[in-house]
Amino acid sequence: MRHDLSDLADTKQNDIQVAHPLMLTPGILALLSGDGPVRIPVARPSLPRTDLLVPYLRQIDETQIYANHGPLVDQFEARMAARLGLQRSEVISCNSGTMALVGLIRATRSLWNHPGRLCLLPAYTFVATAGAVMSCGYECHLVDIDPVSWAMEPAALRSHPRLSEVGLVVPVAPYGRMIDLQGWQDFQSETGIPVVVDAAACLDQLMRDSSCVPEAVPLALSLHATKSFGSGEGGLVLSCNSTLVKETYKVLNNGFFGSRDAQTVGLNGKMSEYTAVVALAELDGFADKLARWAKVAEAYAAAPPAAGVRLWTAPDVSACYALAEVGSAGHAADLRARLTDRGIDVRNWYGAGLPAHPAYAHLWKDTLTVSNDIASRVIGLPCFTDLTDTDISRITAELR
Ligand SMILES: Cc1ncc(COP(=O)(O)O)c(C=O)c1O
DSSP states (O other), X not given: OOOOOGXXXXXXXXXXXXXXXXXXXXXXXXXXXXXXXXXXXXXXXXXXXXXXXXXXXXXXXXXXXXXXXXXXXXXXXXXXXXXXXXXXXXXXXXXXXXXXXXXXXXXXXXXXXXXXXXXXXXXXXXXXXXXXHHHTTOEEEEEOOOTXXXXXXXXXXXXXXXXXXXXXXXXXXXXXXXXXXXXXXHHHHHHOOOBOEEOTTOHHHHHHOGGGSOSSSOEEEEOOTTSSSOOSSOEEEEOSOHHHHHXXXXXXXXXXXXXXXXXXXXXXXXXXXXXHHHHHHHHHTHHHHHHHHHHHHHHHHHSOOOTTEEEXXXXXXXXXXXXXXXXXXXXXXXXXXXXXXXXXXXXXXXXXXXXXXXXXXXXXXXXXXXXXXXXHHEEEEOOOTTOOHHHHHHXXXXXX
16 A cells, blocks of 8 residues: 655645645545555656666766766767757757756857847746746746647747847747747747747657757757656757757856866756766666557547546657646536545646746736636646556546
8 A cells, every 4th residue: 555645745846736635535534544545646757777777887986987978978968869860969968957948048148149138938837947047037928828739829929019128938848749849940030039948848759750859949858757758857958059059068067168267157057977877777768668658648548538528648748748638627626626535646737827836926927818727727647657557547537
C-alpha cells in the first residue's frame, strides 16, 4: 500500500488543485486508514536505474572532471544534436529549462539590441516563463491564448496596441503541443521583434519529427524529471543560429568564452557532468522509454469515451501529459473532487494562469477570457511510464 502523501506538498508544478491534507474527505480517510484503493500520484518519474549510470560515472572517476563543459556534457550535446538532425553548434545544454530561457533571452537581447523593454507572453503557462522573462529585466504584458491551440497566436499580436513598446515575444508551446513556428518566424522578420519560444515540454515531439526545429527562432526546452525525457533537472537550447547559441553559451558560462575575461554579463547555468550521466543514460534507453510512454497514451485513448470529456494524450501533447478537457468549470471542479476523493491525484500544471499567482497578479494584461476558461476546464491526469492498464482503467472509469 502506497500511503506517501509527499506529492500533496509538492508545489513545484502549481498543484493548487490537489486536495489539501487537511481536507479529509471520506475517500482520503479511507486511503489513510489503508481501507481504500492504492493512491495514484499524478506523476512518478522514472529515470535510468543506477546500473545504467555506473559506466558513465566511472568515466567521471577517470577524468576527475565534474563541471565546466566536461566530456560527458560534450558527448550529450553532440549526441542530442545528431539525434535531432542539427549541427553540433546548434545545441547546448544547461541546468534547467528556466535557465535555457534566461540564457536565450539575455543572448537575444545582446545580439538584437532592441530598445523595447516590454515582453508579450501568454497568460496560460507555467510560472517559470514569466520568472525567466522578468529576471532578464523585461516587464511582462500577458496576452490571451487561442481557444483551439491554447497558445498565443502571431496573427493576434500583430495588431497588439502596445507593439511599439515590445522588445521581446515569448510564445509557449503548452503541454508540448506544437505551435505555429513558421508564423512566429514571419512575425519576427516582419516586425523586427525577436522571438524566443518556451518549448519546455517539446523534446519528445522534436525527437519524433526534428524538421520542426525552426530556422530563425530559438527553442528553450526542459529536461525536468517530470518531462518525457528527463535528466533530473536540466535544459536544452536549440537554434539554427550558431551565433545566438554561442552568445547563450557565454551567458550561461559566467560570460566566459575561450578566456578568463567575461565578455558579457553572465550566470552559471551550466549542466554538471553528473547530470550529463543521467542525460546520456536516458538517451541510451529513450527508444524503450518512448515505447512505454506510447503504451500509456494508447491505454488512455482506448478507454471507453466519457460524455463531455475530451482526453488529450501523445502525440497531440507531450507524452508526459494526459489531460481531460471538459465543457464547464463546474464539471471540472466536480471531476477534480471526485478523482481526488477516489485516491487519484490530479494537477493543474499551469495553475489558474499567471495572474492567479500572487507574484504575477500585478502584471499588465489583456482581457484573458480564453486563458481563464481553459485553465478552469483542463485537468492534468496521472501520466507516467509505470502507470498500468489497471490504473488507467480506474482513472478513466471515474471520468464517466
Ligand atoms: C511551460 C514551461 N516553461 C518552463 C518550464 C521550466 O522548466 P524547468 O522546470 O526545467 O526549469 C516548465 C517546466 O515545467 C514549463 O512547463
